Amino acid sequence: MGNNNRINWGIIGLGNIANQFAADLVLIEDANLVAVASRSIEKARDFANQYNCPKAYDSYEALFADDQVDIVYIATPHDSHAELSIKALENGKHVLCEKPMALSYKDAVRMTEASKKYNRFFMEAFWTRFIPSVKEVLEKVNQGIIGDVNYVKADFNFYADEKEGGRLFDKKLGGGALFDIGVYPLFLSYLMLGIPKEIIAKSVYSNNGIDLQTSMILHYEKAQAILHASINSESDMKAVIGGTQGNIQLNAPWFVADGYSIVKNNQEEVCSLPNLGKGYAHEAIECHKCIRNNQIESELWSHQNSLDLSKIVEEIKVQIKLPF
Template sequence: MVNKLRWGVVATGGIADVVTGDLRLLPDVDVLAVSSRALPKAEEFAAKHGIARPYGDYRDLLADPDVDVVYVATPHVQHHEVTRAALEAGKHVLCEKPATLTPAALRDVVDLARERGLFLMEAIWTRFNPLIVELGELVRAGVIGEVRSVRADFGFPLPHDPAHRLWNRELGGGSLFDLGIYPVSFAHLLLGEPDVVHAHGSLVGGVDAEIGVLLGYEGGAHALVGSSLRSPLKDGAVVYGTEGLVELPEALYNPSRMIVNGVERRHEQEGAGYVPQLREVVRRVRAGETESPSMTLDESLAIMRTLTRAAEQVGVDYAGVEAG
């Protein structure tokens, strides 16, 4: 491996644009390559971000021997296909959430990464947000006592358009896997994988337009989480303990302030907020590690099981949709 860790970006959409901007803030990273289904888009993206090698097919990017790490930012339905191909090509992988749409597909790439000794992580950037990291430390230290209840939501009204990826089942649409993964992951962080999952919501064209989920734990602890494409949910969270509470009064996925037992804490964001997650990937890959202890593959599998249990109860089924 050369001095700089060389990255390839698969896809040129909005999330790829923002994350690539944050990648370029890291001094030990070279964003070497980018691919798009249309070469002119890759060339335009490359020109904007100073990327040397644009490709018109992700397979060409994966065949580039100089690429060390691949960031997968395709639509959800292609995550499994591209991640598997990247691992087969010997590349380390950071894949946007959800890493796949089914437990079987996720198990497939997890097993492959472990077999090949390659780094793989689902890009749930919230886990690396400094305030979320601090919250975890405070909870473990008993600052609010034992966590008994979590409330977390993420949602916004989006006019129905069957062609939009969030309303299109064939593109892995729906609120739960795109938005609800944040509150579900947050509940997992604090309480672990639930014993009981009860979900209720509404379907439009085979995708969940809105969903509320009760996650139950032995002894009575619980989490109430929700996501919606119909309503402007309060995008925050509250963690209730036996001796206090923590409030996250703004977007759960990337908060800049929280209130711990009435006292506000803040942090200054690096770049667009993805820098801590990207720095973690670089650190682990350079150390020869294949997972991040902050976002393990077993944790991704557990979150996927919870999402799937909830989705099935409202009639969401991605069978036959996922590529690869």
């Protein structure tokens, strides 16, 4: 760890999400951003200057070899997550890897096994799991506030112009709705209801074969989840968890909700829970806690949780015939 018992971060893959994460990292007292890396040294230097980071590298390997870096945040395109996470773990670094952790269940297993082999903390960066609203809603559900949960509705939609190209529409990089944003509603269903007994999924495709929108029904013994992801339409992006005695509605956009409502007996209780920064800070704080406790995984979003979700996504990938 760094001076004053602070935890030193490195970031690789310096796009939009990395910028948002770095901005939130500044808000955490015991966090230091000490190194960033990009294939472009100019991009690395610009990013480093923006966040007062002392080191900028033009290769990921150079950052992995930096003895001052305690934990690496991996925000590169989806197709590189597995190999880069494993390489960072081999180099003795803890790892926070952007979701989805891998494009296949097989690679997800390899990543968690590497964490165990090298005895280093590894977590999929499912930041939504750690925001105050989602943590509190899960507690309310587990307390039986709305009775038995038998319905979850969630979507994540936005319109992206395919003409702009880039990662989102790139088949080689794991583009499309399912892997980029569909994992969010699937995460919520898994968090509230667990592993489904049956999955039905249908998609609308782009000209190059990636899914522009995917609708999913997850069927459980006594419950169902109705989920949707789209990169070619807008939606209200509210989430509803329905039970036998009421329902809970996460504020839109639900994956970064700043509060929620409990509706019971025709009465509504509104709860406000602002996030620290954009919301990425909460997952970084969890990483710090686990590293200080010598844990290689989080109890709130464990290796098994990530593997369960990866297996659900894998089944949908096969059903909708995604090419990766």
